[in-house]
Amino acid sequence: MTQRLPGVVGLLLMLMAGLVEQAAADEACAIDDAEQEICLTVPAERIVALSPGATELLFAAGAGEQVVAVVDHSDYPPEASELPLVGSHDRLDLERLVALQPDLVIGWVTGNPAGQMERLERLGIPVFRIEPRTFEGIATALERLALLAGREAQGRLAAERFRQGLAELAARYADAPPVPVFYQVWDSPLMTVNDEHLIGKVVTLCGGVNVFGGLARLVPRIDEEALLVADPEVILAGGRGEANRRWLEDWQRFPELTAVARDNLFFIPPSLLQRPTPRLLEGSRRLCDRLEVARGRR
Known part of the structure; x- marks a missing residue:
């Protein structure tokens, strides 16, 4: 038994290393528009959108069913207006937001209060900040949000439709x-x-x-x-x-x-x-x- 133990221990260590590597491989990581990398071990199931634009992007990326709260003026698509509100983009109701137990918050780089966003991060809530300023930025926002929500196929399709439509306009004019x-x-x-x-x-x-x-x-x-x-x-x-x-x-x-x-x-x-x-x-x-x-x- 003594001679076989190192082999067993080694096998267990290899299995554990393999599990760690698999977990790391399964992580979904994306870099936001504030140049911060956010990684999730499982797709986000409870998402809060902190701007009307973020709400639209999430729904377009196929993650609408995972959005549990929005802010004022989030009126598109129509079903977004039925979701609970957590204040306005520039004044959040943090108590209500945290009570919803989100596993991902989509913020706006220049639109949300920096202090409140930092407080969310200190509470351990992942915050992914977006603010597309180019056509390609909109397309990649769709892809990145879809990745974090486990909706990669829908996000890629929405992004490609957008890119193709703009390319057609560019050629026409x-x-x-x-x-x-x-x-x-x-x-x-x-x-x-x-x-x-x-x-x-x-x-x-x-x-x-x-x-x-x-x-x-x-x-x-x-x-x-x-x-x-x-x-x-x-x-x-x-x-x-x-x-x-x-x-x-x-x-x-x-x-x-x-x-x-x-x-x-x-x-x-x-x-x-x-x-x-x-x-x-x-x-x-x-x-x-x-x-x-x-x-x-x-």
Whole structure:
């Protein structure tokens, strides 16, 4: 027996090492948009989304049934509005959130309170931060979220549909005549986007030229005089509810603007362009269509 013991011990050690290696191989690891690696030993079954965009991405990635709570304004898809709320993106109800016993929280890099996010991490809750700022970032967000939720196939399919749709638009409008565009994010103060913003990238994709694209800030403030000097051929508004009509009607005060003279004042629902989710593809198609209308009015 004494002579056989080392062999038995060795075999047990090998089995244990094999189990450890298998457990490590079974881990799902992904790097978030804050450049932190999150690893889960089993797919997340109870996920809390801390922004409307995160909620949309999770559902699009096939993980909707695993989402147990969201924040205010998480209104898409419709079933998301039936989920429990844990506050707003910038003010979380941590007590309620923790009581839900999530095994994964999807945060927004710049949108959630840093102190509250750190507290969640100290409690041992994995926090995966996202904030896509490119088309490819949206696609990889779908794939990474799907991986953590054990929905890899659905995530890959959603990502490829998104990539393919954008590639088709890029090919269609690659040689389209350029159209000077102003995109209005807000009215008071008057705000727009630059070329680094996702909406600015959509404008470029469709053959538009963002008249304030070269400004340094992602969402710069401007004044009416600057807009009059830029004289865009198209004005696009993204206000909520009735605000879009008021914003567009307000530009009628300046009949000398090319966009007004040619009736190129268009509204696109903000959730289709201002949230970095797969629905940006639909928003892009609408924006491209509006620029085609403007080209036809020359």
